[in-house]
Amino acid sequence: MQLPFFYETILPQESSVLTVSEQTSKHCIQVLRMQLGEKILLTNGTGWLTEATIITADKKRMAVQTSVAMYKEPATIQTTLAISFVKNPSRIEWLLEKATEIGVVGIVPLICERSEKTVAKSERWDNILISAMLQSKQVYKPILHKAATVKELLAVPFSGSTFIAHCLEGTKPLAQYLPLAAYRRVLIGPEGDFTRAEIATATDAGCLALDLGQTRLRTETAGLVAVTLLQHH
Amino acid sequence: MQLPFFYETILPQESSVLTVSEQTSKHCIQVLRMQLGEKILLTNGTGWLTEATIITADKKRMAVQTSVAMYKEPATIQTTLAISFVKNPSRIEWLLEKATEIGVVGIVPLICERSEKTVAKSERWDNILISAMLQSKQVYKPILHKAATVKELLAVPFSGSTFIAHCLEGTKPLAQYLPLAAYRRVLIGPEGDFTRAEIATATDAGCLALDLGQTRLRTETAGLVAVTLLQHH
Numbered sequence: 001m002q003l004p005f006f007y008e009t010i011l012p013q014e015s016s017v018l019t020v021s022e023q024t025s026k027h028c029i030q031v032l033r034m035q036l037g038e039k040i041l042l043t044n045g046t047g048w049l050t051e052a053t054i055i056t057a058d059k060k061r062m063a064v065q066t067s068v069a070m071y072k073e074p075a076t077i078q079t080t081l082a083i084s085f086v087k088n089p090s091r092i093e094w095l096l097e098k099a100t101e102i103g104v105v106g107i108v109p110l111i112c113e114r115s116e117k118t119v120a121k122s123e124r125w126d127n128i129l130i131s132a133m134l135q136s137k138q139v140y141k142p143i144l145h146k147a148a149t150v151k152e153l154l155a156v157p158f159s160g161s162t163f164i165a166h167c168l169e170g171t172k173p174l175a176q177y178l179p180l181a182a183y184r185r186v187l188i189g190p191e192g193d194f195t196r197a198e199i200a201t202a203t204d205a206g207c208l209a210l211d212l213g214q215t216r217l218r219t220e221t222a223g224l225v226a227v228t229l230l231q232h233h
Numbered sequence: 234m235q236l237p238f239f240y241e242t243i244l245p246q247e248s249s250v251l252t253v254s255e256q257t258s259k260h261c262i263q264v265l266r267m268q269l270g271e272k273i274l275l276t277n278g279t280g281w282l283t284e285a286t287i288i289t290a291d292k293k294r295m296a297v298q299t300s301v302a303m304y305k306e307p308a309t310i311q312t313t314l315a316i317s318f319v320k321n322p323s324r325i326e327w328l329l330e331k332a333t334e335i336g337v338v339g340i341v342p343l344i345c346e347r348s349e350k351t352v353a354k355s356e357r358w359d360n361i362l363i364s365a366m367l368q369s370k371q372v373y374k375p376i377l378h379k380a381a382t383v384k385e386l387l388a389v390p391f392s393g394s395t396f397i398a399h400c401l402e403g404t405k406p407l408a409q410y411l412p413l414a415a416y417r418r419v420l421i422g423p424e425g426d427f428t429r430a431e432i433a434t435a436t437d438a439g440c441l442a443l444d445l446g447q448t449r450l451r452t453e454t455a456g457l458v459a460v461t462l463l464q465h466h
Contacts, residue, residue: 094327098454098457101448101450102446102448102450102454102458103446103447103448135449135451136451137448137449173465174465175465213335213336213464215335215336215369215371216368217334217335217369218334218368218369221331221335224331224457224461225335225461225465228457228458228461228462229461229465231446232406232407232446232458232462
């Protein structure tokens with residue numbers, strides 16, 4: 001996929017004419033100086049990918065002729081990261097970018113008893129997920145779920161392995177939980193860790209206590225380490 | 234280690250009086266408003282840790298009475314990250330922080346044929362390593378080695394497993410290289426990957442071609458994913 005790669009919410013599956021977003025138009029025509037007849041790739045972030053040829057080189061309302069869209073099956077391993085967001089906005093954005101690059105399918109802002117208040121920036125965050133998806137040449141955009149407490153999250157039926165990485169006794173390295181189910185979730189707590197009550201709730205719900213190593217990791221680092229391990233086992 | 238934790242280049246092993254750095258003094262007295270008789274922890278970043286009691290509460294030249302220093306053996310797994318630094322300084326700094334948190338023992342700025350020029354900020358980078366070491370409650374500061382080309386790096390004798398993560402054919406997931414030696418190194422290339430010549434040099438030197446997954450990772454993300462996997466196997 002060496003052609004310029006863009007995101008469009010709505011993508012025709014059949015070959016047809018499409019007027020792309022102003023953002024994509026501007027990037028192609030003004031930034032990349034693309035000309036009539038040049039090709040780009042488009043994805044809708046739900047597995048569909050299509051090649052498109054510029055037929056109207058307008059920097060606000062560029063029109064393209066799309067070819068028949070191809071569907072890419074989802075990856076076998078489906079990892080969801082449920083993590084207590086940190087106060088520092090740049091650390092949240094960094095986490096969203098890296099988790100997307102590594103290939104998580106979903107992110108759940110976890111509301112823990114010790115979580116700091118954070119301001120949701122849904123649109124900005126969504127743009128980060130889109131850029132990271134395109135950057136890492138993927139056709140699936142992770143789903144940013146609505147924030148939930150540990151209890152709320154675990155109340156929703158989930159068929160797969162759910163882990164909780166906490167700092168109390170009883171955690172084990174991932175190797176001791178192999179083989180894993182295809183669907184995987186990990187819960188990462190705030191600075192100051194989950195409360196004993198939250199850990200009890202998780203344990204009662206069947207969460208597996210995960211050890212992330214010898215060093216004390218920042219919340220966002222723990223999230224990245226956990227998804228890396230889950231994606232690679 | 235719940236006491237405030239600081240770095241001092243020189244740490245007495247026997248109990249004695251020590252005048253700490255202006256930075257530590259300022260942080261204890263001015264920021265934390267610590268008083269005479271309060272305790273802190275000090276490490277020199279090479280395995281030594283000591284508890285110290287404030288005996289002169291001076292915000293520029295604070296004096297402490299140290300107790301006998303304790304030595305912590307190095308971790309069994311010793312991972313070194315050799316990575317082509319990226320142009321964006323904040324991404325380099327982020328990488329240094331995260332690699333330290335995850336527990337690498339060394340970082341080598343790799344000069345690749347396709348590397349972009351980067352400005353070395355040794356002092357600033359060293360401070361990032363120190364903060365990350367303290368933040369993650371470690372007593373070993375990673376060594377930031379001098380920049381080297383692939384050839385230069387591999388010319389130095391190294392008894393352990395060396396991996397190279399490239400985007401050409403022939404890479405395998407880490408699982409296929411188990412068990413690993415205690416000493417591990419991974420080479421991460423620039424945006425645009427290593428050249429075929431660099432990969433040939435590495436392969437001839439016995440480097441193992443490592444697969445970091447299905448998604449295309451940014452350089453700094455590839456570095457983090459690689460050290461996470463090496464630290465956890």
